[in-house]
Amino acid sequence: MSDVAFDFLRVYLKERSGLALGPEKLYLIESRLGPVCRRFGLASLADLCTALRMHRAGVEQAVVEAMTTNETFFFRDRVPFDMFRDVLLPRAITARAGTRRLRIWSAASSSGQEPYSLAMLLREAAPRLAGWHVEIVATDLSTEMLEKAKAGLYSHFEVQRGLPAQLLVKHFTQVGDRWRIDPGLGGMIDFRQLNLLQPFDQLGAFDIVFCRNVLIYFDMATKSDVLHRIAKSLAPDGAVLLGAAETVIGLTDALVPDGGHRGLYRKGVVASPAFQAAPLRAAV
């Protein structure tokens, strides 16, 4: 790939999906966009760049989706889900006893394992949530992943990564060599296409936000901006869960660590993104 094509794709992907790609990720572009070239009958990555410049139908979405990492599994990392069940849900049941409404956002839901994991936990807690209106909004950049999530069909590898066998038996039925999740759990989830770089005020306010393992692909300024806007969409006593390798420190003051719970954040002082403010403080 030429330097010109790499630079174009690097800037293009940064603008469209926030993906921060250094020169060491050249192989990633070549390996993932090669199939996109073949799909659209393009001879090279240079031709792909031309197609993107000319806004050829379907190419932009295909490029953005091909470069997105969709690694996920049920109850990934386990601890955040234990925290949801044992800390956040009891807290919300007390705090929202008046309104009996609870809104949860799975902000990078990929093929659906995260929101379905939450739906299973909520189903287990059903006796405590009788008469409540609980909504899970699951968003992802990739329409392909959203379609897979909505279908709720998983391979035998997917249902074995993180999903306890008890829950497999309880919430899934076998369809040939695949497993379909209980459509009733799907009914608890509102799947929507969303690019986190775009405004998401229209989603409304949330009590709990799962935004895990997506910020790691963004540069500092983008991380700071997304976290700041997530904080704005959070209820005053809401909670945000980030991935194990992610933090708000040095990125925003709008979210602060919540007690001793690793990866859990609550609303702080809503200020300008820390990343943008830092140079001014340094100048002083």
Add this chain to the structure above:
Amino acid sequence: MRTALIVDDSAVIRKVARRILETANLQVSDAEDGETALALCMAEMPDVILLDWTMPKMDGYEFLKALRASPGGGQPKVLFCTTENDVGAIARALHGGADEYIMKPFDRDILMTKLEQVGLGREAHAA
């Protein structure tokens, strides 16, 4: 060091599973049928058992029932690991006292996450 027992009549599965379990810092022994495995357990209970279903002499389900009925036999975590991949078999295994269920074919990620689910993955790794 935590101990694991692989019970499977396939030498290939025993070899692959051993390699994975040893990377999780488990001390591994194996048996090719339920009867031999039960004798090993009576001598010393392992912390975790990876158990095939269909085997000569004594199958996995019979082994599980005999294990759970024996003194100290409630202690090991039992992970069925089998080609019996229908929901009825999984439910029967769990009802019979299995802690987890792995459908073959499996890979390292699946085995490691299942170990974590029974409280042995990270613990064993850190030991």
